[in-house]
Amino acid sequence: MPSLRDTIADDLRTQITTGRLKAGSRLPSEPRLAADYKVSTPTLRNALALLQAEGLIEKIHGKGNFVRRPLRRLRYTGGRLTPGADLHVTIRTTNLRARGDLIPLLKVPSRTPLTEFLCLTHQGERPQSLARIYVPRDLEPAELAWSRPDRAETREVVIARLPTPEEASTLSISTSLAVLAITRVSADLTGRVIEVARLLLPGDRAEALFTTHHTIEEMRAEG
Structure with missing residues (x-):
């Protein structure tokens, strides 16, 4: 059975790859996402860390998490x-x-x-x-x-x-x-x-x- 971290990451990944979350757009705040998924903030951050490692989102200090624009190879x-x-x-x-x-x-x-x-x-x-x-x-x-x-x-x-x-x-x-x-x-x-x-x-x-x-x-x- 997938963990809560993986379930959240899968859902956000799908929203990004299908275009529901657009490149360059800001994700809801971490407290808001944690409340939406009914998980603790550390669990939510672990899910976001997976997406950061995959290059799908980036965290900008003081501004929040953003869907990453396609990168030049x-x-x-x-x-x-x-x-x-x-x-x-x-x-x-x-x-x-x-x-x-x-x-x-x-x-x-x-x-x-x-x-x-x-x-x-x-x-x-x-x-x-x-x-x-x-x-x-x-x-x-x-x-x-x-x-x-x-x-x-x-x-x-x-x-x-x-x-x-x-x-x-x-x-x-x-x-x-x-x-x-x-x-x-x-x-x-x-x-x-x-x-x-x-x-x-x-x-x-x-x-x-x-x-x-x-x-x-x-x-x-x-x-």
Whole structure:
């Protein structure tokens, strides 16, 4: 038997998907909804949290809960986000020292000088993605070091996880919404790691596309 939380979420979900509750419209107040469904406020908030995690509603502090407008899909492919005319990026650079897991990822000694590029992508006023890119400082004479064509190998690890409170705040998402976390390590022809990038995409709008090209010899060997 479904719980009260799930029953409430199912009913609100149906109202949203059928258009009874329009995109951008404000839901009744939480006390009003709790009274309508004859449940406690915590139970009602648990139901709303499910819909927030699904990307159907968003809670704006001091204003209430709103039906979320359709989000632009973000596609990660070929080592980067598919560009969009209405996306813009702000970049902040910081000088720091290698520590923690950056040491084995970059294959450098502890406290090696690095440059961090913090890139925040927006669509309008809404944050869409967050990237932190680390480059050894002796390789970083240009403004955008990662745009250089000297990569010989790139290794990517993709996981789904919950965001930290700081990440959720930066991306304006709920801490209960899963994110797509991508760690990309690039090396040059000598095998030296020239860049480590950590990308974070909200799970309610992100997808990753990977394409594998097989040679005729590989296909014959597999056949």
